Amino acid sequence: MRRVLLLRLDDKVGDMVVTTGCARILAERGYQVSVLTGPICSEILAGSEFIQQVYLYRPRMSLNTLRAAGFDAVIDFDDVTNYERFKLLADLRATSVIGFNKEPYKLYDHSIAFFDGNSHISLRYKQVVKLFGIVDDRPYHYHLPGCRHEREKVARLLSQAGEVELRIAINPFTASEDKDFCRHQVATLVERLHALPYRVCIVMVGRSEKIRQLGLDMALYIADSTINSAVEVIRSCDLVITPDTSIVHIARAFDKPMVAVYNKRKLKNTGLPAITSGRRAMTRRSR
Numbered sequence: 001m002r003r004v005l006l007l008r009l010d011d012k013v014g015d016m017v018v019t020t021g022c023a024r025i026l027a028e029r030g031y032q033v034s035v036l037t038g039p040i041c042s043e044i045l046a047g048s049e050f051i052q053q054v055y056l057y058r059p060r061m062s063l064n065t066l067r068a069a070g071f072d073a074v075i076d077f078d079d080v081t082n083y084e085r086f087k088l089l090a091d092l093r094a095t096s097v098i099g100f101n102k103e104p105y106k107l108y109d110h111s112i113a114f115f116d117g118n119s120h121i122s123l124r125y126k127q128v129v130k131l132f133g134i135v136d137d138r139p140y141h142y143h144l145p146g147c148r149h150e151r152e153k154v155a156r157l158l159s160q161a162g163e164v165e166l167r168i169a170i171n172p173f174t175a176s177e178d179k180d181f182c183r184h185q186v187a188t189l190v191e192r193l194h195a196l197p198y199r200v201c202i203v204m205v206g207r208s209e210k211i212r213q214l215g216l217d218m219a220l221y222i223a224d225s226t227i228n229s230a231v232e233v234i235r236s237c238d239l240v241i242t243p244d245t246s247i248v249h250i251a252r253a254f255d256k257p258m259v260a261v262y263n264k265r266k267l268k269n270t271g272l273p274a275i276t277s278g279r280r281a282m283t284r285r286s287r
Contacts, residue, residue, distance in 0.1 A: 001095070001096070003032045003069065004031050004071065004075065005066070005094065006019060006035045006036070008041055008077060009080075009085075011040050012041075013249075014246035016037060017250055018122060018125060019077060021122060022129060023035070023143070024050045029132070035055065036055045037054065042054050043228060044144065044228065048143065067093055072094065073096045074092055075099075077125075079100065079101065081102070089107055089108075099112070100112050114127055144231055147226075150222075151235070157203065157220050160220060164199040164201040166196075167238050168203070169202075169237040169241070170205065170219070170240075170242070171206055171240070172214070178263065179243045181243060183214050187214070191218070204216065204220065205225075205234065205247065206230070207225065208223050211225075230247065237256065240258040240259070
């Protein structure tokens with residue numbers, strides 16, 4: 001068993017970022033890892049040294065190319081149990097189908113029981129590599145290759161701020177409006193950060209048209225931004241402030257200090273409490 005296909009059909013960035021850790025471990029053990037996912041996650045995976053092929057998922061797509069690849073195993077990370085998912089898995093004709101909590105469904109050759117909602121999401125992925133007989137006691141690290149073009153754009157943007165002691169990325173938006181920062185919150189945060197007794201540079205992360213509508217005078221942002229713009233801004237900054245789980249995972253990929261702010265609505269587990277500073281508290285650092 002050498003050819004493995006990972007399914008991430010919902011195109012959710014946070015879930016895909018976590019999946020890269022599993023892909024890395026399998027690839028380092030000699031497995032040929034491919035991914036079937038949506039357009040945004042395809043973009044974030046471009047250039048990954050651990051992914052052999054990224055296939056763009058479309059509903060009711062032709063599976064001829066995927067079948068021709070001859071996958072030995074398909075790993076379905078989702079909790080979806082509908083007809084379309086089962087038909088896709090059957091039509092792929094892989095030697096083995098692996099899923100989570102799918103014991104009642106005979107389509108799955110291996111069902112990994114995982115019901116611990118209090119554990120960090122990475123433990124779920126470690127169960128996959130364990131099924132492949134891999135024992136890896138190292139910390140579970142994500143892998144984001146990034147984009148050189150976007151990295152250069154971010155470098156040019158940051159150069160506009162001149163010499164600063166702290167670069168701060170603020171992502172005010174999420175997939176749910178009730179979790180977003182409002183304009184007043186963002187403007188007040190930017191104002192207070194600039195009032196610190198040392199020079200800071202603030203870079204906004206998110207869709208450029210929504211950032212533009214905030215009308216902020218003391219923050220930079222990338223025009224025509226993409227998901228890889230966000231990756232490269234976070235890579236280049238010293239602190240990340242966000243209410244969004246996907247940005248939390250991207251920040252963790254680069255081990256960035258962060259302030260993750262969540263409302264009281266129940267959220268998917270990220271391994272972080274409701275209000276936290278990610279790796280450690282913010283400290284003043286000189287350049």
